[in-house]
Amino acid sequence: MELALAAAVLGALGYAAGSILQAVGVRGGSGAAALTRSPLYLTGLGVDGLAWLLSLVALRRLPTFAVQSLLAGSLALTVVLARVFLGSRLRRRDTAAVLALVAALGVVGGAGTEQPSPTVGPGGQVALCVAAGLLLLAVLVLRRSGSATFAVLAGLGYSVAALGARALTLPGAWSQAWRVAGEPLAWALAVAGVAGTLAYAAALEKGPVGPATALLWSVEVVVPAVAGFGLLGDVVRPGWWAPTAVALVVVVGCSVVLAGSPAVPEET
Structure with missing residues (x-):
């Protein structure tokens, strides 16, 4: 289970890093032709592909709800990384959503026991x-x-x-x-x-x-x-149904908040 959980977390980090790299890569460029010559943009696409492969590894051992929720955490990572590397503005509700999302993902991670395909x-x-x-x-x-x-x-x-x-x-x-x-x-x-x-x-x-x-x-x-x-x-770990249901709702709600954050890079 540790390997699958690590793959899901690394996949979320990969999606976040890929978004930042692509956002930096499109700065100063114009048109699709310019993007194909941007090393940072192309690296971001490659990191996205690697993140997707990591998600497939996680899905072999963890239930679907756990993997998809953990991957949704990439939005929180994107917001944080954009604040650090791009100087993006972070609203108070973004900070609250990041903290709530991390807590919810902790519940989801605890509820998902290792389950073979x-x-x-x-x-x-x-x-x-x-x-x-x-x-x-x-x-x-x-x-x-x-x-x-x-x-x-x-x-x-x-x-x-x-x-x-x-x-x-x-x-x-x-x-x-x-x-x-x-x-x-x-x-x-x-x-x-x-x-x-x-x-x-x-x-x-x-x-x-x-x-x-x-x-x-x-x-x-x-x-x-x-x-x-x-x-x-x-299946969910026995006794974790109610916390998991609440956590999934929190994940969706926080994803909606963070997706509208000015710290989420625009894509082209």
Whole structure:
């Protein structure tokens, strides 16, 4: 459990660091072509990718609600790092939200016991595959929709990707890794991840980063938690149901507050 918990925490730190690096990288640049020549911006994208891989490691051993909540803590880290490295303004409610979020994540971390990846039946696999396909189709069809719609679609896409990663059966030996390509859940994970990435990019293009990020993380915390309990059999430590429910609400609320902070870097 210690390894999975460390991976989730490092993943949150990676997302926060990636946001700061990208924010610094876009300063003084103009247009996508300039960004492709910015070492800091490209490093930030690479750190984001590493953070995503760390989240997959965490999902192998921890319940979905715990991992997604810990990853949402990246917003608190982003705000703190932006204050230190970018000199961003920190509101009083931001400070309160950071402290409340840290406390809530402590509860979530304590409630999530180590749980091996579940075995999902054919019905569950079909449901995740269909959901991934429909989400990608929605992103491609709903081109004229607003930022909020795309932010929700992004949250749903990343949620399905997280559920697929949690339920994916991996071969016991590296020599058999090629077998993953034949797993339906691997394709669901990939398609849902693409849908989430495209949708979030569209959300940022059509509206401000704060509301889009708030919606994204709200969906990413709530949907995987509910689906994890119902579809994957995730469990909470005995006697921790009520504190966990309250903590999840606090995580979502603090994410909404922090997403609107002036310390959250604008993305391009």
